[in-house]
Amino acid sequence: MTGEPKEVNEFEQALEANLEAQEISVGAVIDGTIAAIHGDVALVDVGGKSEAVLDRSELDDLGTGDPVEVVVVSAGDEVRVSRRLAIERRLKEKLARAVELGAAVDGKVVGRRKGGFDITVAGVRGFCPVSQISEPRTDDLDQHLGQTYSFKVLEFEPDQRRLVVSRAALQREERQRQREATWSALAEGGEIEGTVRSLTDFGAFVDLGGVDGLVHVTEISHRHVRNPREALEVGQRVRVKVIELDAERQRISLSIKQLLPDPWEGLAERFAVGSRFSGTVVRKAEFGAFVELVPGVDGLIHVSQLRPGMELDDAELGVGEPIEGWVRELGIENQRIGLTLRQVPDRDPWELVDMHYQAGQVVEGVVENGAPFGVFVELEPGLSALIPVSELGLEREVDPRTAFEPGARVSAKVLSVDSGRRRMSLSLRAFKREEEREEYQRHMDSGAPERGSTATAFGQRLMEALGRKAE
Secondary structure, three states, X not given: OOOOOHHHHHHHHHHHHHHHHOOOOOOOEEEEEEXXXXXXXXXXXXXXXXXXXXXXXXXXXXXXXXXXXXXXXXXXXXXXEEHHHHHHHXXXXXXXXXXXXXXXXXXXXXXXXXXXXXXXXXXXXXXEEHHHOOOOOOOOHHHHOOOEXXXXXXXXXXXXXXXXXXXXXXXHHHHHHHHHHHHHHOOOOXXXXXXXXXXXXXXXXXXXXXXXXXXXXXXXXXXXXXXXXXXXXXXXXXXXXXXXXXXXXXXXXXXXXXXXXXXXXXXXXXXXXXXXXXXXXXEEEOOEEEEEEEOOEEEEEEHHHOOOOOOOOOHHHOOOOEEEEEEEEEEOOXXXXXXXOOOOOOOOOOXXXXXXXXXXXXXXXXXXEEEOOEEEEEEEOOEEEXXXXXXXXXXOOOOHXXXXXXXXXXXXXXXXXXXXXXXXXXXXXXXXXXXXXXXXXXXXXXXXXOOOOOOOHHHHHHHHHHHHHHO
16 A cells, blocks of 8 residues: 555644644744643643643643643643733733724722722733722722723723723713713703702702703792702702703703692682682782792782781791781782782772772771871771872971871771772871861850850850851
């Protein structure tokens, strides 16, 4: 027979090809299979004439028959290999690619030193500056110790064994992706959930996913909110409505209130004009006191609608105090309710004023308030008249505002009634003259001679003259 069997030739060719592919030279990275384990060493089949020797301590959990990647550390009669060096080389290649691509790697925070933290990335020790461990920064730096995070590789120089990583860089990139996604999803009038990130005196900033929107204090609730901290907490989840978007200025205006039930619905039946109300004083201004009627609905008691003699600083109008009165006016469209502490009449008293009041009639009322031109007097609920300053009977230097105390009762004579203009004028001077005349007449009647007396005609004329002078 000439030549060797065909199968032998094919085996030798495959072996030679494998030896060429797996160059057995120092520093080469080759693939092998664990052939056997004896004592402190393992024999690795690398396709050569004999097995390579691997330190058993580098096997970890590998056993006979498992594939393994190794680096040739010595070649010759005995080939020695290292799995650890192969792992380190692959890791260095991975870190180099991470620097090039900006990819993330997992690392564990194993220690803390001046200026930053010690990080291990698959056995390679690196450094993370304090400013790069978290975004935003936290005061409790020890909370990071022992934690495993994803890091971005900023610098890697394997020859100098220098590795610098950043967790904050990845967080910033993630937030930027979130911002872009959030902005693309937002639309005016849309609804979205977010988390209250911070509170200020003028509103609440809500994190919508990398983007903050502002809920102004007036948009938190239908109720009057003096400070956002009264209604919200940092970290609270809230559902909001987008009421304005300004992509150019990166501003988002939100509302919680607009997603809540409207407290003004159905109020026309509950607070009809003339009906009684009960509520709580919630705040005051120079022009009056605001009363909460139901949560989210406040009514105003204007200073002109306080009871005569009552002042805004009265204890009865203290913030938090209960108060009762009447509904004076109701405007559902503009969401305004006018209240009064003066009884509201069942009908308009001006409609029949000419039938109840005529010139010359003596009336009694309560002083409402004074003005430089006179004094207003309430005759009945909803009906007030003016005593002009000329009819008060005061000296010129006397101010009507100080001469008549609100709440005091006075009697006066009706001078004129103008139902068309809803005006009535009174006179205190005329009433006093009438009163003096009646008093004189009573005096004269008490001193008049009895029937059949001998009083002279001169005496009678004198008495008449004195009466005319008194008038």
